[in-house]
Amino acid sequence: MADQVTKPVMRAFRADLLAGGALRGFAFGAAVAACGLLAARAFLSPLPPVAFAVFAVVPVCVLVCALRSLARAPSVAKCLALVEDASHAGGLILAKDVPGAEKWPSPVSVAPPIPITWRRSVPAAIASLVSLVAVAAAPDDWFAAGVQQPPAPAFPDVTAEIKNELAELEEAKSLDAEDIKALQEELARIEKEADPASPGETLDAVDAVREKLDALLDIDAQAAKRILPKDTSFATLATKPDGAEMLKKMLDESYEGRCPHCGAKLGDGEDECNGDCCAEEGHAEEGEGKPGSGGISRGRDDAAMNYGNEAKLGASKLKDLAEKTELSGKPSETKVGESISEEDPAKHGIHSAPGATRAIGGRNRGTSANQLVLPRHRGTVKRFFDIERKTP
Amino acid sequence: MTLLSPDDVAPVKRDLDATLAALDRMLLGRPELHRLVLAGILARGHILLEGLPGLGKTALIRALAQILDLDFKRVQFTPDLMPSDILGSHILETGPDGNRTMAFKPGPVFCNLLLADEINRASPKTQSAMLETMQERTVTLMGVTRPLPKPFFVLASQNPIELEGTYPLPEAQTDRFIFKLHVSPPDAATLTAIITTRSHGDMPESGFSLGRDSLERALDTVGKVLLPEAVAGWIGRLVAATHGAKYVTCGASPRAAIAMAESARALALMDGRPSVGFDDVRKVAFPVLNHRLILDYRAKLDGVDARSVVDGVLESTPVAE
Numbered sequence: 001m002a003d004q005v006t007k008p009v010m011r012a013f014r015a016d017l018l019a020g021g022a023l024r025g026f027a028f029g030a031a032v033a034a035c036g037l038l039a040a041r042a043f044l045s046p047l048p049p050v051a052f053a054v055f056a057v058v059p060v061c062v063l064v065c066a067l068r069s070l071a072r073a074p075s076v077a078k079c080l081a082l083v084e085d086a087s088h089a090g091g092l093i094l095a096k097d098v099p100g101a102e103k104w105p106s107p108v109s110v111a112p113p114i115p116i117t118w119r120r121s122v123p124a125a126i127a128s129l130v131s132l133v134a135v136a137a138a139p140d141d142w143f144a145a146g147v148q149q150p151p152a153p154a155f156p157d158v159t160a161e162i163k164n165e166l167a168e169l170e171e172a173k174s175l176d177a178e179d180i181k182a183l184q185e186e187l188a189r190i191e192k193e194a195d196p197a198s199p200g201e202t203l204d205a206v207d208a209v210r211e212k213l214d215a216l217l218d219i220d221a222q223a224a225k226r227i228l229p230k231d232t233s234f235a236t237l238a239t240k241p242d243g244a245e246m247l248k249k250m251l252d253e254s255y256e257g258r259c260p261h262c263g264a265k266l267g268d269g270e271d272e273c274n275g276d277c278c279a280e281e282g283h284a285e286e287g288e289g290k291p292g293s294g295g296i297s298r299g300r301d302d303a304a305m306n307y308g309n310e311a312k313l314g315a316s317k318l319k320d321l322a323e324k325t326e327l328s329g330k331p332s333e334t335k336v337g338e339s340i341s342e343e344d345p346a347k348h349g350i351h352s353a354p355g356a357t358r359a360i361g362g363r364n365r366g367t368s369a370n371q372l373v374l375p376r377h378r379g380t381v382k383r384f385f386d387i388e389r390k391t392p
Numbered sequence: 393m394t395l396l397s398p399d400d401v402a403p404v405k406r407d408l409d410a411t412l413a414a415l416d417r418m419l420l421g422r423p424e425l426h427r428l429v430l431a432g433i434l435a436r437g438h439i440l441l442e443g444l445p446g447l448g449k450t451a452l453i454r455a456l457a458q459i460l461d462l463d464f465k466r467v468q469f470t471p472d473l474m475p476s477d478i479l480g481s482h483i484l485e486t487g488p489d490g491n492r493t494m495a496f497k498p499g500p501v502f503c504n505l506l507l508a509d510e511i512n513r514a515s516p517k518t519q520s521a522m523l524e525t526m527q528e529r530t531v532t533l534m535g536v537t538r539p540l541p542k543p544f545f546v547l548a549s550q551n552p553i554e555l556e557g558t559y560p561l562p563e564a565q566t567d568r569f570i571f572k573l574h575v576s577p578p579d580a581a582t583l584t585a586i587i588t589t590r591s592h593g594d595m596p597e598s599g600f601s602l603g604r605d606s607l608e609r610a611l612d613t614v615g616k617v618l619l620p621e622a623v624a625g626w627i628g629r630l631v632a633a634t635h636g637a638k639y640v641t642c643g644a645s646p647r648a649a650i651a652m653a654e655s656a657r658a659l660a661l662m663d664g665r666p667s668v669g670f671d672d673v674r675k676v677a678f679p680v681l682n683h684r685l686i687l688d689y690r691a692k693l694d695g696v697d698a699r700s701v702v703d704g705v706l707e708s709t710p711v712a713e
Contacts, residue, residue, distance in 0.1 A: 077621070077622060078712035078713065081622040081670075081711050081712035082711065084620075084622070084669065084670065084711075085711045085712075088669065088671055089669060090660060090663060090672070091618065091620050091660065091667030091669040091672075092665065092666075092667055094620035094621075094622055094667065095618050095620060095667040098393065098394070098395045098667075099393075099394045100396070100666070101395050103395070103397050103398055104395070104666065
């Protein structure tokens with residue numbers, strides 16, 4: 001008898017629980033699948049087909065959650081109580097199975113209102129579905145793994161700057177074409193032999209090329225200064241349309257019979273100077289401008305031991321200067337700071353009362369100074385003196 | 393347990409209906425109150441009636457005593473009332489043989505229906521004298537325990553105003569009343585009926601007497617009304633829920649659960665049913681719980697009364713767990 005009353009109620013409860021559990025499971029499974037797919041798309045490119053196996057999580061979660069929800073289905077006794085309460089049968093439905101109940105008329109059983117709980121899970125399920133679709137449909141370039149990055153250079157192009165400079169010099173014909181070609185070949189060799197595992201050697205070689213180029217430019221600049229007429233400057237030359245040609249011609253003429261390194265006059269049959277001048281200017285053959293071998297480059301050579309005082313260097317142009325401090329003047333005139341003192345009472349029209357002096361204690365006991373005593377808390381003082389003295 | 397048969401229930405219901413009809417005829421305009429009073433009597437409980445003066449509290453109890461045909465005594469509680477004035481005392485008597493002995497002179501409590509009028513005007517000492525009589529239905533004096541006549545009911549009345557010079561009943565004593573019923577003023581139609589049908593406000597004769605035997609049979613039948621397990625469980629959860637309810641300092645006692653079950657049985661029998669339903673519990677929940685809940689200061693601040701709390705407990709406690 002109880003089964004007949006409770007069966008529809010239990011069926012309705014189970015349907016609601018099943019739907020709610022399935023929706024919750026779908027929401028959970030879709031969220032997990034979306035997270036998995038998101039992670040796969042973020043880190044794997046191209047996406048392997050096995051990554052789409054995360055979609056299998058959804059039905060599994062739906063099934064598990066639905067079954068777990070069914071476990072919470074109400075008991076027969078609970079359904080019977082709900083029917084009794086809805087029917088207002090005065091306990092007769094609950095007493096259906098008690099002996100003697102058959103003598104009483106059967107009450108009309110009314111189905112109780114079944115709380116619809118599955119609707120509460122709909123927003124979560126929709127949100128999870130939308131997130132899953134969004135992750136699946138998002139274009140590849142939204143993910144870091146999908147973006148085609150240009151191949152990173154195996155080794156930093158350390159020769160680019162010099163190559164550009166050489167190209168400019170070649171275009172401006174500021175240097176001898178043979179020198180430029182030699183430097184370019186040297187750079188090509190460096191690039192070819194560059195080893196990313198040990199960049200030090202490459203960088204040293206590039207530095208050497210740089211120093212060679214600087215030396216060539218320096219020689220040309222000195223030669224240009226030498227050959228320029230006294231009333232002609234680079235600026236004047238630059239304004240002329242054929243200034244560069246003129247300068248080059250003058251340079252070529254000037255180098256006839258002079259050292260190519262330092263520009264010193266050579267004797268008959270000599271190709272280079274004896275080296276004294278070059279040695280003074282750092283163009284000695286021994287170093288050849290390579291780092292670590294002395295010469296004009298400081299390179300890896302030991303630095304002079306001057307203990308931080310550059311003025312001790314013989315060739316230094318620095319001079320010892322006495323430090324000028326604020327306290328160098330008369331002590332009485334030296335302003336060491338500002339103190340926050342009481343305001344000038346005269347400025348506010350406050351005058352000291354006769355006898356309003358303050359004795360100075362301590363070491364200067366017995367002396368006094370005409371110092372104005374100002375009330376710090378006017379209100380307190382005022383209240384203190386405004387009190388009516390009620391003397392008995 | 394066997395369910396009561398319709399043949400068992402029908403005569404009792406007929407008697408109870410006649411009792412209620414007689415009460416309604418004697419006192420106009422309060423059928424629900426009469427119903428609850430009768431349910432309290434059938435549950436073998438004591439009832440506390442609270443209301444303003446002149447609302448017919450004492451008249452109701454007198455009418456009930458008249459209908460039930462019980463031994464009725466009335467005690468007007470005053471501050472100088474002593475326990476011995478209620479319970480009785482020993483007096484020195486000289487026997488026929490000339491020997492003097494202490495003889496027990498029973499007090500007014502030795503009756504079936506005791507009207508304790510304005511019970512909160514008596515001192516705590518006298519009020520406490522009622523504890524044993526209400527719970528154990530016995531009186532112990534000079535080391536001798538004497539049972540009270542059966543059935544024994546205390547129907548007390550108290551005035552919610554004029555509290556000066558009164559002693560509010562202690563919780564231990566209020567807990568012994570199965571119901572605390574609020575007697576509300578009658579409406580205009582009832583008042584019109586009273587002044588047109590009653591000369592000097594005198595109650596008419598009942599015209600019906602239930603009789604002691606019928607009352608005993610009804611009391612026995614109440615005990616046989618089925619209290620289903622689901623309903624009993626709900627009563628238990630309701631009473632337990634009062635302990636954690638908002639605005640409640642102290643919840644209801646187990647005595648409240650017993651009172652709720654017994655009075656629900658009585659209501660079911662008065663409806664002619666052999667079993668208790670959830671609606672019966674709902675009807676008796678407030679009269680049973682309202683004087684047993686001790687509300688905290690927040691309830692006063694928020695204007696929350698016992699009815700709101702009980703309604704909240706009823707709503708928040710599902711009938712099935």
